[in-house]
Amino acid sequence: MGLRARHVAHVAEDVRKARLEAASNVISAANRSKVDAVVLAGDIFEHNVVEDRVVHAVIKVLAGSRAPVYILPGNHDALTPDAVFRRASWKQRPEHITVLEGNAAVPIPNTDAVLLPAPLRQKKGMKDPTAGWEGASSLDVIRIGVAHGSLRIEGKHAADDFPIALDAAARAGLDYLALGHWHGQYIHDGRTAYSGAHETTKFGEAGSGQALLVELSSRGAEPRLEPIATGALTWRTVALDLSQGHAPEVAGARELVAQLARPERALLRILTTGLSSEDASSGLEAFRDELQGRGLLHVVIEREDVPRAKAEGRLADIAGSSSLVSSLLEGLSRPAAPGPGVTPEPVRLAARELLSALVMEVWK
Amino acid sequence: MILRRLCVQHFRCFRSPVELQGLGTGIHVIHAPNETGKSSLILAVARALFDRHSTKDREMHLLRPWQTKLSPRVTLEFETGGKRYRLEKAFLDGASSVLDEWTGSRFERLADSQEADALVRGFLVSSVPGNGVTKVGNWGLARLLWLNQSAARYDLPGLDTPLKARLLETVGVAALSNEEQSLLHAMERAYRRFFTPKAGKRVAGSDLEREGARVRELREEAARLTQRLAEIEQLASESMDLGQKQCLLAEERSAHEQQLASLHERIAEEEKLEQQAALREKDVERQRKEWQALDQKQRALLALQQKIAQQEGLRARNEPALKEAQGRVRRAEDGAREARERHKAQQGEVELAEQRVERGRLLEDARASLEAQRKLDALVKQGTRVETGVENARRKAAALKALPDTEVKRAEEVERKLTQALDRLAAQGVEVSFTAESPQRIEWEAQGHTTPHKLTREGQKVFKGVRAGSLRIMGVGEVRVRTAAEEIGKLEAEVEKHRKDLARRLHEHGVDDVVGLRAAWQSQQAVLQELSKYEEARSQFLEDHKVESVEVLREQQREQARKTGTLSAQLNLSREELQTHPFPELKALTEELKARRQEVKVRDKAREEAEGALRTTEQHLKVVTQGRNSAQAAAQALGLELKTQLNTLGLSLEELGAEVARAEAELLRLENMVKGLRAQLPGPEARATFARKRLQDTLERIGGEEKKNQEERIRAQALLEQAAADGLYSRHCEAEEKLALAEASYQRLETRAQAAERLRAMSQAWQDQVNQTFVAPIEEELHARLAYIRGGGRPERLHLDAEFSEARLQTAEGPWPLEGFSWGMREQTLFALRLALGELLARKGPRPEPQLVVLDDALVNTDAARHQRALEVIESAGDSLQILILTAFPERYRTLRGVKEFDLKALASVTATVR
Numbered sequence A: 001m002g003l004r005a006r007h008v009a010h011v012a013e014d015v016r017k018a019r020l021e022a023a024s025n026v027i028s029a030a031n032r033s034k035v036d037a038v039v040l041a042g043d044i045f046e047h048n049v050v051e052d053r054v055v056h057a058v059i060k061v062l063a064g065s066r067a068p069v070y071i072l073p074g075n076h077d078a079l080t081p082d083a084v085f086r087r088a089s090w091k092q093r094p095e096h097i098t099v100l101e102g103n104a105a106v107p108i109p110n111t112d113a114v115l116l117p118a119p120l121r122q123k124k125g126m127k128d129p130t131a132g133w134e135g136a137s138s139l140d141v142i143r144i145g146v147a148h149g150s151l152r153i154e155g156k157h158a159a160d161d162f163p164i165a166l167d168a169a170a171r172a173g174l175d176y177l178a179l180g181h182w183h184g185q186y187i188h189d190g191r192t193a194y195s196g197a198h199e200t201t202k203f204g205e206a207g208s209g210q211a212l213l214v215e216l217s218s219r220g221a222e223p224r225l226e227p228i229a230t231g232a233l234t235w236r237t238v239a240l241d242l243s244q245g246h247a248p249e250v251a252g253a254r255e256l257v258a259q260l261a262r263p264e265r266a267l268l269r270i271l272t273t274g275l276s277s278e279d280a281s282s283g284l285e286a287f288r289d290e291l292q293g294r295g296l297l298h299v300v301i302e303r304e305d306v307p308r309a310k311a312e313g314r315l316a317d318i319a320g321s322s323s324l325v326s327s328l329l330e331g332l333s334r335p336a337a338p339g340p341g342v343t344p345e346p347v348r349l350a351a352r353e354l355l356s357a358l359v360m361e362v363w364k
Numbered sequence B: 001m002i003l004r005r006l007c008v009q010h011f012r013c014f015r016s017p018v019e020l021q022g023l024g025t026g027i028h029v030i031h032a033p034n035e036t037g038k039s040s041l042i043l044a045v046a047r048a049l050f051d052r053h054s055t056k057d058r059e060m061h062l063l064r065p066w067q068t069k070l071s072p073r074v075t076l077e078f079e080t081g082g083k084r085y086r087l088e089k090a091f092l093d094g095a096s097s098v099l100d101e102w103t104g105s106r107f108e109r110l111a112d113s114q115e116a117d118a119l120v121r122g123f124l125v126s127s128v129p130g131n132g133v134t135k136v137g138n139w140g141l142a143r144l145l146w147l148n149q150s151a152a153r154y155d156l157p158g159l160d161t162p163l164k165a166r167l168l169e170t171v172g173v174a175a176l177s178n179e180e181q182s183l184l185h186a187m188e189r190a191y192r193r194f195f196t197p198k199a200g201k202r203v204a205g206s207d208l209e210r211e212g213a214r215v216r217e218l219r220e221e222a223a224r225l226t227q228r229l230a231e232i233e234q235l236a237s238e239s240m241d242l243g244q245k246q247c248l249l250a251e252e253r254s255a256h257e258q259q260l261a262s263l264h265e266r267i268a269e270e271e272k273l274e275q276q277a278a279l280r281e282k283d284v285e286r287q288r289k290e291w292q293a294l295d296q297k298q299r300a301l302l303a304l305q306q307k308i309a310q311q312e313g314l315r316a317r318n319e320p321a322l323k324e325a326q327g328r329v330r331r332a333e334d335g336a337r338e339a340r341e342r343h344k345a346q347q348g349e350v351e352l353a354e355q356r357v358e359r360g361r362l363l364e365d366a367r368a369s370l371e372a373q374r375k376l377d378a379l380v381k382q383g384t385r386v387e388t389g390v391e392n393a394r395r396k397a398a399a400l401k402a403l404p405d406t407e408v409k410r411a412e413e414v415e416r417k418l419t420q421a422l423d424r425l426a427a428q429g430v431e432v433s434f435t436a437e438s439p440q441r442i443e444w445e446a447q448g449h450t451t452p453h454k455l456t457r458e459g460q461k462v463f464k465g466v467r468a469g470s471l472r473i474m475g476v477g478e479v480r481v482r483t484a485a486e487e488i489g490k491l492e493a494e495v496e497k498h499r500k501d502l503a504r505r506l507h508e509h510g511v512d513d514v515v516g517l518r519a520a521w522q523s524q525q526a527v528l529q530e531l532s533k534y535e536e537a538r539s540q541f542l543e544d545h546k547v548e549s550v551e552v553l554r555e556q557q558r559e560q561a562r563k564t565g566t567l568s569a570q571l572n573l574s575r576e577e578l579q580t581h582p583f584p585e586l587k588a589l590t591e592e593l594k595a596r597r598q599e600v601k602v603r604d605k606a607r608e609e610a611e612g613a614l615r616t617t618e619q620h621l622k623v624v625t626q627g628r629n630s631a632q633a634a635a636q637a638l639g640l641e642l643k644t645q646l647n648t649l650g651l652s653l654e655e656l657g658a659e660v661a662r663a664e665a666e667l668l669r670l671e672n673m674v675k676g677l678r679a680q681l682p683g684p685e686a687r688a689t690f691a692r693k694r695l696q697d698t699l700e701r702i703g704g705e706e707k708k709n710q711e712e713r714i715r716a717q718a719l720l721e722q723a724a725a726d727g728l729y730s731r732h733c734e735a736e737e738k739l740a741l742a743e744a745s746y747q748r749l750e751t752r753a754q755a756a757e758r759l760r761a762m763s764q765a766w767q768d769q770v771n772q773t774f775v776a777p778i779e780e781e782l783h784a785r786l787a788y789i790r791g792g793g794r795p796e797r798l799h800l801d802a803e804f805s806e807a808r809l810q811t812a813e814g815p816w817p818l819e820g821f822s823w824g825m826r827e828q829t830l831f832a833l834r835l836a837l838g839e840l841l842a843r844k845g846p847r848p849e850p851q852l853v854v855l856d857d858a859l860v861n862t863d864a865a866r867h868q869r870a871l872e873v874i875e876s877a878g879d880s881l882q883i884l885i886l887t888a889f890p891e892r893y894r895t896l897r898g899v900k901e902f903d904l905k906a907l908a909s910v911t912a913t914v915r
Helices: A006-033 A052-063 A131-136 A246-258 A280-293 A313-321 A323-331 A345-362 B038-050 B113-123 B141-145 B161-171 B178-192 B207-261 B264-399 B405-428 B486-508 B514-544 B550-571 B575-580 B586-649 B653-679 B688-725 B728-790 B823-843 B864-877 B904-914
Strands: A038-040 A069-071 A097-099 A113-117 A142-148 A176-180 A192-194 A210-215 A224-229 A234-241 A266-273 A298-303 B002-009 B018-020 B026-031 B073-080 B083-090 B096-102 B107-112 B430-435 B440-446 B449-455 B460-466 B468-473 B477-482 B797-800 B807-811 B814-817 B851-856 B881-887 B900-903
Touching: A006 A038, A006 A052, A006 A210, A006 A224, A006 A298, A006 B728, A052 A097, A234 A246, A246 A266, A246 A280, A266 A280, A280 A298, A313 A323, A313 A345, A323 A345, A323 B178, A323 B728, A345 B178, A345 B728, B002 B038, B002 B851, B002 B881, B018 B904, B026 B038, B038 B073, B038 B083, B038 B113, B038 B141, B038 B851, B038 B881, B083 B113, B096 B113, B107 B113, B141 B161, B141 B823, B141 B851, B161 B728, B161 B823, B178 B728, B207 B688, B207 B728, B264 B514, B264 B550, B264 B575, B264 B586, B264 B653, B264 B688, B405 B460, B405 B486, B405 B514, B430 B468, B430 B477, B440 B460, B449 B460, B460 B468, B486 B514, B550 B575, B688 B728, B728 B797, B728 B823, B728 B864, B823 B851, B823 B864, B823 B881, B864 B881, B900 B904
Parallel strands: A038 A069, A069 A097, A113 A142, A142 A176, A176 A192, A234 A266, A266 A298, B026 B881, B026 B900, B851 B881
Antiparallel strands: A210 A224, B002 B018, B002 B073, B073 B083, B083 B096, B096 B107, B430 B460, B440 B449, B440 B468, B468 B477, B797 B807, B807 B814
């Protein structure tokens, strides 16, 4: 909670509210499934300095859970002296909400299962937080590890990102290892899994906006994992290839948007590629206006298309009769070779666009 | 366009109509003195061509003749585009404008009113006038080709868009279309949204600037909040470190407390031994004090005894020295008395010598005074002689009548002219020659004078140089001759005039002829030279003796006599006795006095030495006496004190020595006992008390650190809680999100600004290229004319900007603005530019036609050589242009060939007379 949303800055507050809503979805799903416990594997809060307003809002959501709630301090809300979990406001929480502050096993009431927590006490660390569990293998109960960090998968972890051994569950004799940190849901070997962030945080974040319903029937039994959708917002990316003109591509995107159940809860990223014509900019801008008119929460156009070097249509006709226009178009037709004093490409494109607009306005 | 006919009426000084006819291509010089309407004539043409006939501007009212309500009227006939037109224009009351076209046989109406005004303006590419009269800036081609009398005559004409288009067309460069001009304006507008036009700086208060300021503000805010967050995190980290440290301190404290408990037994044993040693140390201290007191007393009494012996010895040693000192004092007193007497006797000798020297000096002064008086007597006599000579010469000069040299020269000049006139008269006048066949008496009468002559046989008499005369031959008759030639009469009058003039001058100075006058002048010069000689001698005399007059010398003579009298009185001698009195040698007297004084000094020194010796011996005697007396008194006092102290002790000196030895032995014994007890105790740092003190200090330090640690932890916790309560994180999120939005917005604007800047740069480069194509041929034409006028092979080229608003001469030192050159150079440049543009428009482009060039008082600052070359340039331009030269100096243009001259004043007066 308390996400910093620079990338969608002008709907940042909406995105933050949606995250609380998604948290409510998690609790509602848990209540519906009559779970024995709700385990939150870290980073409940974005930062330890979030204000009490956020703390109270989270407590209010979690208080709705009928099952006990276990919260592991992650790297964002590490158990430091300033930890949000040490705050007076947090201490006002209901009794069934427990912070896993120590490494000792915590029994889950009314079950024969215990939680083996590995709370984080700092923001970064090179030590495997699950390393201390190896001595706890003598317990003859369902053992559920709860940790926060990155599995040691090549290319998916950093050295100081609390790397967790791939066989951590087996070494500690765990029935299930609940992991937090990665936003996308990821199941490693049937006993180790990231449930994923309960709400998507940015475009292109696959597997987020979910929770995992885990069923452990007995000690040693294979866990049954069921993904539960919890996200409150829809984050979509649409790629448009403008080489064949923008109109057909825009039409396709329009159909896609029409299928959205709740456009007011949708965030759309339009990514353009290919060679674009003179009227592509105006067409895209008109499409953006249309989408915003239809109530989409957020629309962003990311231009990666390249304008055609040669003028076309009316502009080409004008250039044919005006040496001034043809000379300026020629000067802006293609990117300059890199070097000092050369016009940056975005400026060249903007100058080309401005020229086109001014010419059309004068010769209308 | 050229003018064919021009008629102006009711326009400033032209109350009556003035008309110029027969105008065409070529050079026309319209001349008239100042303030007779030359510039008004050109202004009338301009008002007719460019102003709306309906204008009621105040300036138009000022065109009315002085104190009239007459309406200015102008009629022009002109040719343009191969056609001939007539424009009749009246302003103010009865304003009208009529344009007719020549059809081959007569003028037919083409347009009137506003339409006629607009058509005429169009012929000259004149832009639409604003309110009031048309400014020179809107005079179209006339702005380029007319060099008027105005404040701006030394400025470049400047180009507006239509004029530039016309010149572009003339030099064969395509002009910008309206759309292209609009596009350039649009690009400029886009640029100026972000940048200032000249300096290219960001426009203050623009969206870009505002957004930039906002980004900076937000960046600062975000950085501040980030910094605060980092501080909070640092605080948390420190707080954690403090907690760990607190634990370590507690452990350390516990260990030290255990060590402290185990030290108690050792401390009790060490304290017992310490008490025993302390008691013995007190005994030692008491014994040491006793021994030290006895020992000190013994030492003091022995020292007293020794001092008494020393004083007795001193007194005994002083007795012989005392006797010897007394003897020395007596001898010194005798010596001093003798020296004083000798000194006094020598002083008497010196006084006598001083008196002799003083009298000798007075005699010396008296002798010098007598000598000076003799010299002054001689000088006074000589001066009196010179003064007498001056007075005599001055009296002679005063008796003369003034005859200046100029007067003599004038008389000689008159005589020379008379002689010349007579010679001419003799040569040109009537000549009568009479030869007598027998002796005859004849009379010749001319000019009222009759002169008789006697002639012998064959005698001849010639009379000449007269206009008329009468020769009477006695007994024969009278022959009268005369001539009517006017010149002879004039010569006679001239001769008579000179003769009278000469006679008057000679009469004034009482001489008969010019030779006599010259002799009188020379005689006068001789007297004046004599006077000058005497005056020079007197000046030389006074200068030699450095006085202003002889009277000053006489005064000096009287003063000197008084001085000599005073000196003889002082010497008690009469003046006669003084002259014969022997004078002693002053130098010998002075030498004697010096010798006497030297001797006194020697005696004085001897006296002082003797008195000094006496004082020294007396002082020595006093010191020796005091030494003996004080030694005797000290020995007595010390002996008394020794006896008193021994009586107080009740011991003799020997008994006191035995008592000191006993006390010392007891002290040694007690010290050995203390050493034995101390040997049983461990060293100071090994003692339990020392360890206890160290532990207590450590515990105290740990307690302090724990307290400080705790305080810091509480403070850190409070700050952390405060940060959360302040919503620091939310504010940080919000600031960063706002910053992201502002940065995106700023980046969009920045890209737009750079795009506008890029477009402007490209369009300016394109325009520069076009301008270069357009300006180059004009510069070439201008350079050809200007270089010729400047002469001397001046190679510097003049560069114009594309708007004709700036010109720079390319000199060896770099480009130099035209404003930096002389007025002459500037007017020649602007003159050459007019002719260059006129000839380009007349000969090149798709619409070549003759052009009217007006030169109103041009080249007023140009020197003669350049002016002559400028005339040649005008002459060569006369083939294709109509050049109207308005000047008050027509003679400057007389050398031009094929010129039509118009005397404006004459034209104006003729029409006025006719009316």
